Amino acid sequence: MGTMDAERADEQIKRELDELRRRVAELEAADVTQKEQQIPAPESDYFRRLIENLHDLVLIIDADFSIQYVSPSAKRMTGYEPGEVVGMNAFDFVHPDDIPAITDTFTTGIQEPGRVERLEYRMRCKDGSWIVAGGTAVNLLNDPAVGAVVVNLHDVSEYRRIEKELQESEERYRFLVENLNDVVFAVDLQGMLLYISPAIERVSQYSAQDLEGNPFMRFIHPEDLPGLLQSFQKTLAGNLEPYEFRVIDKDGSLFHVRTSSRPFEENGQVVGLIGIISEITERIQADEARKRSEEHFRAMIRKNIHYYRGSS
Numbered sequence: 001m002g003t004m005d006a007e008r009a010d011e012q013i014k015r016e017l018d019e020l021r022r023r024v025a026e027l028e029a030a031d032v033t034q035k036e037q038q039i040p041a042p043e044s045d046y047f048r049r050l051i052e053n054l055h056d057l058v059l060i061i062d063a064d065f066s067i068q069y070v071s072p073s074a075k076r077m078t079g080y081e082p083g084e085v086v087g088m089n090a091f092d093f094v095h096p097d098d099i100p101a102i103t104d105t106f107t108t109g110i111q112e113p114g115r116v117e118r119l120e121y122r123m124r125c126k127d128g129s130w131i132v133a134g135g136t137a138v139n140l141l142n143d144p145a146v147g148a149v150v151v152n153l154h155d156v157s158e159y160r161r162i163e164k165e166l167q168e169s170e171e172r173y174r175f176l177v178e179n180l181n182d183v184v185f186a187v188d189l190q191g192m193l194l195y196i197s198p199a200i201e202r203v204s205q206y207s208a209q210d211l212e213g214n215p216f217m218r219f220i221h222p223e224d225l226p227g228l229l230q231s232f233q234k235t236l237a238g239n240l241e242p243y244e245f246r247v248i249d250k251d252g253s254l255f256h257v258r259t260s261s262r263p264f265e266e267n268g269q270v271v272g273l274i275g276i277i278s279e280i281t282e283r284i285q286a287d288e289a290r291k292r293s294e295e296h297f298r299a300m301i302r303k304n305i306h307y308y309r310g311s312s
Contacts, residue, residue, distance in 0.1 A: 079126030095122035203279035205250035221246035
């Protein structure tokens with residue numbers, strides 16, 4: 001009975017081994033068929049689907065700058081179907097004015113395997129318009145699995161447009177500030193001068209560089225400083241009020257100014273004051289002269305009244 005059980009066990013093991021060999025043979029045959037038909041492996045299919053659904057544009061370019069692959073996002077970004085540009089030279093879509101810089105970038109990049117270069121240039125769309133494309137190019141020419149330069153691009157046209165508008169706006173603002181008769185200034189919470197416009201040179205012997213980075217208190221007449229500091233704290237708290245005081249010039253002389261300022265914020269927090277300084281020395285001197293004249297006139301009247309009363 002024991003011998004028969006052993007024989008049955010041997011037969012069972014042989015059947016299981018035969019089944020295992022059959023399944024291995026099927027798997028090997030399926031693998032060969034997959035390779036012959038160039039059916040992507042599950043991992044390859046994952047990356048293919050990932051690239052096809054990227055918002056950015058992916059280009060694969062050979063050493064002669066011929067386009068070997070274009071991701072489907074080309075249609076959304078440029079209007080071209082991928083099949084329309086495969087086989088064309090990548091530089092056919094670069095703005096003529098940008099070709100020298102891009103040529104230098106690619107020429108430098110392909111000399112070093114694995115090198116990553118940043119790109120930004122104007123790209124021609126199917127309708128003849130131009131967008132600003134920005135991204136990176138990675139040299140994988142020496143990688144046996146790739147053998148090309150992989151370029152990843154996205155449309156930065158809107159960003160560049162906004163950046164240009166901001167720059168133009170800043171230039172206009174700077175022009176206005178630098179050509180105002182009044183002085184524009186900014187101070188932080190400690191009273192440190194962050195900025196003062198070049199107009200300071202028209203009202204004093206200081207240059208902007210002399211003052212920026214210094215506390216404004218250093219240049220104020222001592223008698224006027226307590227009131228100015230009080231006004232400074234009130235303005236930071238939102239109680240806007242102009243204030244007049246004397247400034248000590250570079251040679252030690254004094255001149256009178258009037259300031260109007262308001263708090264400015266960063267990330268929702270008050271971080272200082274920005275305002276305008278008007279030089280009012282002539283006005284103060286004229287007021288003082290008028291007061292002296294009026295006082296002199298009153299004194300004369302009082303003297304004449306006393307004289308006439310004494311004569312009577």
